[in-house]
Amino acid sequence: MTSELWVTGGVILFLIMLSFLFSGSETGMTAASRARLHSLAAGGDRRAAMVEKLIERKDRLVGALLIGNNLVNILASALATSLLLTLFGEAGVVYATLAMTVILVIFSEILPKSLALFRPEQFALIVSPFARAVVFVFGPVSSVANWIVRGILSLFGINLGRDAPMVSAHEELRGTVEVLHREGAFIKQERDRVGGLLDLAELEVSDVMIHRTAMRLVNADDPAEQVVREILQSPYTRMPVYRNSTDNIVGVVHSKDLLRALHDVDNEPRRIDITKVASKPWFVPDTTTLHDQLNAFLRKKAHVAIVVDEYGEVEGLVTLEDIIEEIVGEIADEHDVDMQGVKQEADGSIVVDGSVPIRDLNRALDWNLPDEEATTIAGLVIHEAQTIPEEKQAFTFHGKRFVVMKRDRNRIMRLRIRDAGQ
Template sequence: MSAEAVWLFLAEHWLALLAVICLLLLSAFFSGSEAALTATSRARMHTLESNGDRRAGLVNRLIERRDRLVGTLLLGNNLVIILATSLTTSLLIGLVGNFAVLVATISMTVLLVLFCEVLPKSWAIASPDRFALAVAPMVRRFVAVAGPVSALINGIVRRLLNLSGVNVSSDRPMLSAQEELRGAVDLLHREGAVVKADRDRLGGVLDLGELEVSDIMIHRTAMQAVNAEEPPEVCVREILGSPFTRLPLWRGSTDNIIGVVHSKDLQRALAEPGVEPHTIDIVRIAQKPWFVPDTTNLKDQLNAFLRRKLHLAIVVDEYGQVQGLVTLEDILEEIVGDIADEHDLDIQGVRQEADGSIVVDGSVPIRDLNRALDWSLPDEEATTVAGLVIHEAKSIPEERQAFTFYGKRFTVMKRVKNRITKLRIRPAESESAGL
């Protein structure tokens, strides 16, 4: 066919060609809108809506029913693609005859992939929020018209899937909101948008509902307490010489906690006329102890501390036996990290050696070690590093015994009776390289 005949053909069918171009533009619009509205940030849209952006409100209402939105956009996209392909094929029949179907298939595939899929979706994903705000008013009108048809199609699909044994009637997300937020923070940290300290603080807030008091409490073996049966002057000296402002008071045995002494209350009592250290009644100035179960989660315990306006609680097990104590500061440290002041003891329990290994006290909490060294040792079955080694070894190891798990080599350096008090940890790769 000559060039003159081609131009004559195009002049006669310009309206159909214009229709095909418009249909391709509509397909690009549907593809880009789908990509933008499914990738847009709901948190960002909520913020913009709160600031008065009406288009952000439209976006939020559209993505509330994401299945209906996507179904409607796919319906519109498929309709315009089929119509555009049919028109193109009918036009090419008069131009190339029997080769019309082949030429139409190849040309439409190239046009659809490049200009109706890759280009608009790449543009939308590059700036999903801005793209979503721009297309939301037009998409809302289309959803209002074609939404019922999409809902009917979704209902048929759900019924067919239910008959096949696939239950999609309950719209339950695979990840909870906390898991999604944690994953987003971890991703932003790996990309460099969130520093490690901020990631740890956000993770600490999210973990409060998953951790129990027993995970962070000061164990009874490390708990400093005052014996009420000691002479008053000894008790006064012990309380005022302690780095802690609150100390439990016990009588008979450490399981019998009868009060909590605040150093300020003691100083106030000593300042009264005629009161001497050897005459003071420690029990009288002690506050009533507050006992909490060791299974209480940290979120509830934090709220209880704030509600009662107390800073210390005695932790007991299901039999009422004292297991340790927990303070408001212990919970806050799970969020903001270690809170140190000029009176804190400089005992961290973690020491970096020149050979790259880490010497750790057995009582160091796994969570603290993970936070300090950016490790990911599991803390579901054990709270301390020693507890993790015992759990993995299924026994109480002897000194100099070594174990490899979770990519680390743990060597028991010191054991006192049945307690592992010091360990050396090094990467398992470096240990293998040295053999």
């Protein structure tokens, strides 16, 4: 009789060890970084390749581990109840319930999952042969169970696709970068660069273009000397050329092409025909995403495009530099004009030109003002106020207090912004 008790105790201990592996494998496999596993597999790690293959069917893997875990936990509890009934009679049921609850919670849940979360990739690699064996044994049962679950959920209008991701790859990357920034592994500039790269597919050229009211153009009908002087005095390398109306863009002139042309006519500007020096303009719709426009710039080996609306009217100008700045931040060179768009006041408030883009303000001050409905800070105020504010009129929204400092006709020229609590 004593030997039977020892055998039963040994079986219970073995089942608890199996439960440890089941719980740890579930946590380690689901928490492991797929990017790191892919890197290890590419380096020739066979176990990493095995884990990659297993998590391709995550629903099947988790289902198999849960089935195995519940099976050994129930069996261990039943054997413990039988053992303690033999030793203590009817009171053994209570003793078995208390003992197995404590043992399973500590040694089969908290301990293995804590270890797995501490080193998820390493834990997953260690238990990968065990997990593969579990999937081989319980995989078919897991598939049937998942099919039943999907059928039940479908009755409530929930269509659960196999391994359907809850977030997109971009959202997952963005969340990972944000977490790394909070933990100190990423500085703000690195977070902004990765975020800017991920935003390219969501932003349109109209969000970053130089608006037509701020464009620097030259008139092909002006005297040649005046046109040449304007181009050479401009801080920009490329300038659009129009004729009769600014909506009639006839070309884009590059300052280097102009210098070559001047050299060919012995530096006599009056002999320059600017329309012959200018290259053919490239027009793009204002709804083009920055991702597509960047690829188009690289494909055409171009740097400037004229942005037009659905009616073909000129809205502005977008450059390759504008898109790159969305990733790396403001790029300044020795010829850039210093635009005083944002100024920190002594009282802690921020004085901002109405034309400053919301995204630039968010990036510079680490704010989180919405930019879905408006591109500029003035546009945001008008959108939220649902009217064109008067000077000195104040509004509070999104945790900030906005005061209109200057207005010119229907345009908000300058705003003062402070935290709403100040």
